[in-house]
Amino acid sequence: MNAGATPLERLLARRSFIELSARERAREILDPGSFRELLGPFDRLHSPWLEMQNIVPQEDDGVVIAKGRIDGQPAVVMAIEGAFQGGSMGEVAGAKITCALDLALKDNELGTPTRPVLVLETGGVRLQEANLGLAAIAEIQAAIVALRRYVPVVGVIAGMVGCFGGMSLAAGLCSALIATRQARLGMNGPEVIEQEAGIEELDAADRRLVWSLIGGGQRHAVGLVDELVDDDAAAIAGAVRAAFVRGLPARHRSEQVALFLDRLAAVDPAEKLNGPALRVLWGKGGSNG
């Protein structure tokens, strides 16, 4: 970013990342000219289960796998398309991500430090492929844990779908997590909680409330997201690069068990805790390092 620009000039120069398709997002993250898609739409690998339920499949099953370079180093971006079936994980979508992670692992084991980036825009399991979606997510998680022993696995949650269900656990396994204020990160979506626990537990239509609990800004403030960035393609690509420059954290967030058990002990479940109160209670911390 041009340091001499005024705030207005910077604002006008922004290019929204949220508005981009998964394919365009992958292109923005990779070095210019290095994008090469694997198993793209012309390979016609779509879900075998959706047609059986009278749902039109998509020829990439809503996941874009793109190889290329990041700061000149080999890289692979795995970007989920939130516009197809809510970014949900079915058999093929999930297998594409697992295979890309596994191949990146093989590269790293053989001395090629391929850099993995997940662009997470997903409601979790695709309900029409229920058990294979769940199995695929377990396999993605296994692959992330195996790969991040070698190289940071960087996650980006831009919005507006957000990252939910089993894939929120995948986000929780990432070495570095980058989000915008428009993003949401949670295990059970607000609608699911309202349905399961009642509207008095959570009014899913109250957007301000939802974002105060699970929005990118809140998650960053309590140490569940590492970098909060503007909805700007250049800023997000820059944050991804910076994450690889920082390298592996001393301990991943998902390994900080004692810290989070202490944090839970400090919470009184009888109190109706809200987002701002948690920021005071937990403060910043628990982030990597």
Added chain:
Amino acid sequence: MAEAETTISRGLIWLRALTGGEGTVAGGPASVRYAEAPLGDGPACFLAVVPDAGGRFPRARHGEVGLLEAWTLAKLVGDVVAADEGRVRRPIVAVVDVRGQAYGRLEELLGIHQACAAAVDAYASARLAGHPLIALLVGRAMSGAFLAHGYQANRILALEDPGVLVHAMGKQAAARVTRRSVAELEELGNTVLPMSYDIRNLSRLGLVHRLISGIDPGVPSAADVARVATELAVAVAEVRAGGGGLDLRLENDAARKTRAASLEVRRRMAEQWAGDGAGA
């Protein structure tokens, strides 16, 4: 109260049966049980998540995997990995009867996704470190709760019983979301295998390593327990002889038929992977 009427959980029944103990953890929540006991020709570690009507977090009192449960699983599994550093790594058995993750506003605020990620991390790391990791499904294995407790296993063993269910969403909720009746949903599962709640159909997807039939899951006899323990010991021996990954889930006859699309993705992506300018 509803929870007072709940019968003893299958998770607790089987933890007791396989270890001879209650597995209560000093300083931990009563909902997470851990016990060590012999299995085959060596010691093993067993974990279960069970109901606790007095639990600190109200939405995790009925056998759900909540915040405390998930972080505690992570701690206990991590402790096993640390304790076995530099010696024979003991098998870890996740006894699975979990009705789901805890659904609640407080749970989301406090990052239940991160808690469950920590449990996944601990189990996956234990497997990668060389602990044979076995999931024994004795009851429900629902959604994110199963991801956090059991789904990272080298081998999944399941009792063949209508009460043993694996799914991404409860039947009632899934019926609502997909605008079907529960009966229609059950019927659909017979043609669209991944939609099924029936453990035999999960086995047809190649995800269950061994279905164990003829066992009473609620009141197992001594012979039942001995049979299950033998199956566990066999699975451990197989894992010791093989690798630490999850490849077996795809490399079996059932998966070759029903997960052909996954295998096709794997084959073709490997073909396309190489070929960037600098040989990456």
